[in-house]
Amino acid sequence: MKKSCILITGPTAIGKTALALQVAQYFSTEIISCDSRQCFKELNIGVAKPTDAELELVYHHFINSHSIQQPVSAAVFEQYALEKINTIFAAYDIAVMVGGTGLYVKAFCEGMDEVPSIDPAIRQSIITNYNNNGIEWLKEQVKNQDEAYYAIGEILNPQRLMRALEVVQSTGKSLLEFHTNQKKQRDFNIIKIGLELPRPQLIDRINKRVDAMMEEGLLKEVSSLLPFKTLNALQTVGYQEIFAHLQGDITLAEAIEQIKINTRQYAKRQMTWFKKDEAVQWCSPNFEDVIAIVKKQLK
């Protein structure tokens, strides 16, 4: 029998964690998280990680698996998740993946084209130069060193430009040359299920969850992470806003309101990403609906 991965995705705060837990218990299997923030053991309340009780019920991979000091990326996730799913398939026919990080879902399902790893010195040099000289400098560099990318890339987006630049400086080749535009084939089925709710309901859930995070002690958690505020892992909704408050830039009430706004915007971007994926089957976030889709697909 061919193995199957049940992928549960959707916007933040819609109830993915709880549903994945039920599905995993139903099939007596394990979960791989597909969330670019819950993998960090130092982040807890602000990233809505499963509770300790939930983690005991079902084995979760890519939860608390990394430190905020480690570089985690889509490529790292792809390799990690493929390794773990093979471990799961050695014991079970079904695995559950859950998370809302669109790029990680894509990396897992379709693969990332292999680009040689970048010398950290080159990366750092580019970042420093960009910080000192601005986007015009960056555009100029890419224009001169990778004309092909400059012609079609997002030339107003510093992150994309820096990526293109670090690749051409490390390898002498354009980032575009590494792109095969071919999806990798996986030797297992992937059942993609998207959870959705009418927007007012989702917004209500987001607002309530942010308030709950504050009651659980988000302020304290973020305070303890202040020394790490510049790490990539901390460029995260719920943390940046409270850092701003701790530095006296905004009041706590303003920080909380900003967290709600930024979380809504994040949820919207997630929906935009996943709606484009025609393989996703949409349903409301309840167990019966999800399991019905799964059973239909497993036949």
Added chain:
RNA sequence: ACGGGAAUGGUGCAACGGUAGCAUACGGGUCUCCAAAACCUUUGAUCUUGGUUCGAAUCCUAGUUCCCGUG
């Protein structure tokens, strides 16, 4: 109640009597190694009334609402 001030997009602000603009939110979107990131983008407004003027957000009249001070 009296005196003073203010009314411009959902919110916060700008505009010498001469094309109502900026920020942000909302809506839509992009995205193959930072993705809870980064970036692109549509719509939307001069409180009401009458007047002055070739022309009013801007000046004048009356009204309404709000703010500050005094009581």
